[in-house]
Amino acid sequence: MKLEISPEKCTGCWLCAAVCSARLAGEFNPSKSAVHVESLLPEKIVIRPYVCIQCDEHPCVESCPVEAIVEDKELGIYVVDKELCTGCGACIEVCPYNGLRLDPAENTAIKCDVCRGKPRCVEICPENVLSMVEER
Amino acid sequence: MLGGYVGKILRVDLTSGKTSSENLNLKWARLFIGGKGLGAKYLYEEAKPGADPLSPDNVLVLMTGPLTGTTAPCAPKYAIFTKSPLTGTYLDSYMGGYFGAELKFAGFDGLIIKGKAKKPVYLWISDGKAEIKDTKGLQGLDTHETEKRIREELNDKEVKVASIGPAGENLVRTACITVDLYRQAGRGGAGAVMGSKNLKAIAIRGHGGVSVPNIEEFIEVCKEITKNDVLTEANLWAKTDGTPCFLPMTQEGGILPTRNFQMGVFEHATDIDSDAVKKIRVRRRACYGCPLGCGNLTQVKEGPFAGTIIEGPEYETLALAGSNCYINDLAAISRFNILCDKLGLDTISTGDAVAFAMECYEKGIITKKDTNGLELTFGNVKAYVEMPKLIAHRKAIGDVLAEGVKRAAEKIGKGADRFAVQVKGLEYPGYEPRGSVGMALAYATSDRGACHMRAWPANVEVFGGGDPFTTEGKAQLVINDQDLYCAKWSLVVCDFYAIKYENIARLASAATGWKLSVDDMTVIGERVWNLTRMFNVREGFTRKDDTLPHRIAKEPLKGGKADGRVVKPEDFNKMLDEYYRLRGWDKEGRPTKEKLKELNLA
Numbered sequence A: 001m002k003l004e005i006s007p008e009k010c011t012g013c014w015l016c017a018a019v020c021s022a023r024l025a026g027e028f029n030p031s032k033s034a035v036h037v038e039s040l041l042p043e044k045i046v047i048r049p050y051v052c053i054q055c056d057e058h059p060c061v062e063s064c065p066v067e068a069i070v071e072d073k074e075l076g077i078y079v080v081d082k083e084l085c086t087g088c089g090a091c092i093e094v095c096p097y098n099g100l101r102l103d104p105a106e107n108t109a110i111k112c113d114v115c116r117g118k119p120r121c122v123e124i125c126p127e128n129v130l131s132m133v134e135e136r
Numbered sequence B: 001m002l003g004g005y006v007g008k009i010l011r012v013d014l015t016s017g018k019t020s021s022e023n024l025n026l027k028w029a030r031l032f033i034g035g036k037g038l039g040a041k042y043l044y045e046e047a048k049p050g051a052d053p054l055s056p057d058n059v060l061v062l063m064t065g066p067l068t069g070t071t072a073p074c075a076p077k078y079a080i081f082t083k084s085p086l087t088g089t090y091l092d093s094y095m096g097g098y099f100g101a102e103l104k105f106a107g108f109d110g111l112i113i114k115g116k117a118k119k120p121v122y123l124w125i126s127d128g129k130a131e132i133k134d135t136k137g138l139q140g141l142d143t144h145e146t147e148k149r150i151r152e153e154l155n156d157k158e159v160k161v162a163s164i165g166p167a168g169e170n171l172v173r174t175a176c177i178t179v180d181l182y183r184q185a186g187r188g189g190a191g192a193v194m195g196s197k198n199l200k201a202i203a204i205r206g207h208g209g210v211s212v213p214n215i216e217e218f219i220e221v222c223k224e225i226t227k228n229d230v231l232t233e234a235n236l237w238a239k240t241d242g243t244p245c246f247l248p249m250t251q252e253g254g255i256l257p258t259r260n261f262q263m264g265v266f267e268h269a270t271d272i273d274s275d276a277v278k279k280i281r282v283r284r285r286a287c288y289g290c291p292l293g294c295g296n297l298t299q300v301k302e303g304p305f306a307g308t309i310i311e312g313p314e315y316e317t318l319a320l321a322g323s324n325c326y327i328n329d330l331a332a333i334s335r336f337n338i339l340c341d342k343l344g345l346d347t348i349s350t351g352d353a354v355a356f357a358m359e360c361y362e363k364g365i366i367t368k369k370d371t372n373g374l375e376l377t378f379g380n381v382k383a384y385v386e387m388p389k390l391i392a393h394r395k396a397i398g399d400v401l402a403e404g405v406k407r408a409a410e411k412i413g414k415g416a417d418r419f420a421v422q423v424k425g426l427e428y429p430g431y432e433p434r435g436s437v438g439m440a441l442a443y444a445t446s447d448r449g450a451c452h453m454r455a456w457p458a459n460v461e462v463f464g465g466g467d468p469f470t471t472e473g474k475a476q477l478v479i480n481d482q483d484l485y486c487a488k489w490s491l492v493v494c495d496f497y498a499i500k501y502e503n504i505a506r507l508a509s510a511a512t513g514w515k516l517s518v519d520d521m522t523v524i525g526e527r528v529w530n531l532t533r534m535f536n537v538r539e540g541f542t543r544k545d546d547t548l549p550h551r552i553a554k555e556p557l558k559g560g561k562a563d564g565r566v567v568k569p570e571d572f573n574k575m576l577d578e579y580y581r582l583r584g585w586d587k588e589g590r591p592t593k594e595k596l597k598e599l600n601l602a
Helices: A015-025 A057-062 A090-094 A120-124 B026-032 B035-045 B099-105 B142-156 B188-198 B215-230 B236-241 B241-251 B274-280 B315-320 B330-343 B347-362 B389-393 B397-401 B404-413 B439-447 B474-488 B501-512 B518-538 B550-554 B571-581 B595-599
Strands: A001-004 A036-039 A049-052 A068-073 A077-080 A102-105 A106-112 A131-134 B009-015 B018-023 B060-063 B078-083 B090-095 B109-116 B120-124 B129-134 B160-163 B177-179 B184-185 B198-203 B281-285 B296-299 B309-311
Touching: A001 A049, A015 A036, A015 B215, A036 B188, A057 A068, A057 A090, A057 B550, A077 A106, A102 B315, A102 B571, A106 B177, B009 B129, B018 B129, B026 B035, B026 B518, B035 B090, B035 B518, B060 B188, B078 B099, B090 B177, B090 B281, B090 B518, B099 B160, B099 B330, B142 B160, B142 B330, B177 B188, B188 B198, B188 B389, B188 B595, B215 B501, B236 B241, B241 B274, B241 B315, B274 B281, B274 B296, B274 B330, B281 B315, B309 B330, B315 B330, B315 B347, B347 B389, B347 B397, B347 B404, B389 B397, B397 B404, B439 B474, B439 B571, B474 B501, B474 B518, B474 B571, B501 B518, B518 B595
Parallel strands: B009 B109, B120 B198
Antiparallel strands: A001 A131, A036 A049, A068 A077, A102 A106, B009 B018, B060 B078, B060 B109, B078 B090, B090 B184, B120 B129, B160 B177, B160 B198, B177 B184, B281 B296, B296 B309
């Protein structure tokens, strides 16, 4: 399973990040969300979310010096093992999709785990920017 | 567990350069919730009665609500509170965007700013800390450039910035605060108050969170309300069109301000209506947590203003800076709009001021000597797009108009006050009362001068098939709106979600953990309205200030459904008498002791 993004529809409401952080951190806190919104205004009319799309290449896995990004075989996705992660940021640097983030408080990488099957961001997005694809 | 609030208020004394953090007053929070109510309470307690609004004695309060930063639908807003330099009254002005949520993520529910910095500064708030920083080269820059430079200096592209442009620095009384590029605290001159304090900007970045008692339950309540009460017929206009959809409606109702309120219809309305805006719309933009997303990001594609990108124009801009100036060139309105956003001017008051100046010019009261050589006739695009610059920089007639139309008319003389359309100094917004008589009362009794966001009887009497000309029942209609809006702006929920008390109470309860009923929220609404009235009473405002402008009372409207009509002073006074009586206020418009006691205000 993985997420797909239709960036042209995004209005930049951040609801995706708000519900994501509620699950990951138990509070509304976009800086602890796996999904993140960026805008290029006022120069360009571009607003879009960034989130891990569970790409086939997964350079993040190879980049990690402590092998903290591990495969969840049951779901067929790669997730961060927070116990192992040292917060070095190598995965964030190497990701071509701008899909990972650093939790500033815990100093660990945040990587989407598709809510283990029922992604909240997909459900709440009022513009259907995010969708889930079952196969990979 | 008490939720919604982050529990801290940041206090800033610009004179001494000291900042401190204090606990949110929870007793006040229970009585006034947040946003409008709590901001008004802090302002009322902190303000020095009779203070000059542009002196260090004036106070700026910024307040979020318990929903700010959460997943509550349409709750991105927060407001700035001060004594208005335009009206001398209580002022609150609401902003959208992301800044309010960021303030809570940075650990504060609100700010209290006093004094005056010795030299221009900006306030930098980050994760529970605050710092007053030298503006260095920021003085004189427009708001977009200011935002950009501050982000560069702080080396964080996610910093949220509220700033003033040259207009605020030059103490233009209609100066706004621009936030997140395209969102403004537009009305009443809060930008000039920042300018008077040498405060160029407020920058915020936070990595903290907002908690509620049961976050899963809270999200479910939000989802249910979004589905059944937000994404419904009553609100979907905001998603499909945004505010430009009001233009065909006011045109149809004959209440579209045209030629400085001489007419109620605009023959070129279709050039600037919702369909016209859609033609230049690239995509939509939403504020934090809003499933409606009313902002139209537009780009002018051709002509002299090609390339202009704005979020807008909104209805009020199309009306006051469009038809009211007899401008039917949407690209020119976009240009005027971006100039106002960047220079830091309210598009409503500025549109009205330009329309007023156009009438002065056509009547020969002012000439090219006053206008820097501009041929300032109605509809002249070339002169029109120069006016925001003259006003913001206080050049030529712009220096006079920078004082607002009330003071400008006094200065110009020669009967100009007869067509300066304002209440308490705040210029009229986009709903002509001669074709919507309840609006005359709404504007007269609004706590910040002529404002359409305190009560909106046009929605019933014009758009809702009511009788727009009868005075019958209008006082109660205005009161109901004022109280309801006070309640919703205390959460803070946006104007564009037509929320009722039931869901106001549900959202407030789910966020705070207090059991707040419909009755509780109704009383809170009335309490807040009486509090802002008490601020104005303390400043010396009485019935004599709850006025009907000369033009509306004496000059028959031209064109449309209300052609030939005025709002008769005797009809207006009848509504006002009834309004005071129903409010429990005396004949001078002062809340009685009994009323204040009943509302826990005395």
